[in-house]
Amino acid sequence: DTEVTQTPKHLVMGMTNKKSLKCEQHMGHRAMYWYKQKAKKPPELMFVYSYEKLSINESVPSRFSPECPNSSLLNLHLHALQPEDSALYLCASSHGDRNYLEQFFGPGTRLTVL
Amino acid sequence: AQSVTQLDSHVSVSEGTPVLLRCNYSSSYSPSLFWYVQHPNKGLQLLLKYTSAATLVKGINGFEAEFKKSETSFHLTKPSAHMSDAAEYFCVVSPSGGSYIPTFGRGTSLIVHP
Numbered sequence: 001d002t003e004v005t006q007t008p009k010h011l012v013m014g015m016t017n018k019k020s021l022k023c024e025q026h027m028g029h030r031a032m033y034w035y036k037q038k039a040k041k042p043p044e045l046m047f048v049y050s051y052e053k054l055s056i057n058e059s060v061p062s063r064f065s066p067e068c069p070n071s072s073l074l075n076l077h078l079h080a081l082q083p084e085d086s087a088l089y090l091c092a093s094s095h096g097d098r099n100y101l102e103q104f105f106g107p108g109t110r111l112t113v114l
Numbered sequence: 115a116q117s118v119t120q121l122d123s124h125v126s127v128s129e130g131t132p133v134l135l136r137c138n139y140s141s142s143y144s145p146s147l148f149w150y151v152q153h154p155n156k157g158l159q160l161l162l163k164y165t166s167a168a169t170l171v172k173g174i175n176g177f178e179a180e181f182k183k184s185e186t187s188f189h190l191t192k193p194s195a196h197m198s199d200a201a202e203y204f205c206v207v208s209p210s211g212g213s214y215i216p217t218f219g220r221g222t223s224l225i226v227h228p
Binding site: 004006040041042043045056088090101103104105106108 | 146148150155156157158159160163165202204208215216218219220221223
């Protein structure tokens with residue numbers, strides 16, 4: 001299985017809502033990533049988990065809260081978002097060994113904040 | 115430090131003609147280099163990768179790229195464009211000797227005319 005799955009595909013939420021994005025992989029990868037992508041732009045790195053520990057937080061606002069319950073799952077908890085947070089949120093995974101750096105991306109969750 | 119420059123924001127070709135998407139990089143360590151493709155509202159798919167083996171790398175869908183250390187380039191080519199190649203292409207560098215956080219180029223939009 002070389003797939004990264006993300007749910008939901010689409011999410012519309014108000015600024016006072018709390019929601020979560022979910023990402024799952026069964027490739028045995030030990031590094032997992034959250035990216036935010038605006039239209040016509042490259043993905044921007046938000047968080048990196050390495051061996052289930054948060055290793056990188058790219059100065060992301062606290063209204064985004066990541067969680068890695070186990071080596072296959074990655075969540076992104078959302079609370080009190082702003083309309084400018086509307087974007088495509090991509091999850092990716094990689095082997096975790098520096099000799100195997102290619103990332104496998106999920107299809108993304110299209111988030112709209114009203 | 116590392117950086118990636120995709121020299122063209124848009125490339126327009128006719129179906130059946132060659133494709134050239136240009137990428138230059140800089141990296142303090144021996145880099146791993148990747149090309150990803152993203153179709154509209156989809157995740158990123160790995161086209162090919164260079165990880166210090168053969169300098170001419172063949173990927174999926176007839177794409178290939180050549181790593182030229184002297185020119186710090188990793189240009190993506192395809193002999194004959196197909197309509198289905200129309201997409202956004204990202205060149206990515208990861209330093210194999212340091213942190214494995216990838217750096218994305220700004221992207222090149224490939225337009226294919228019938």
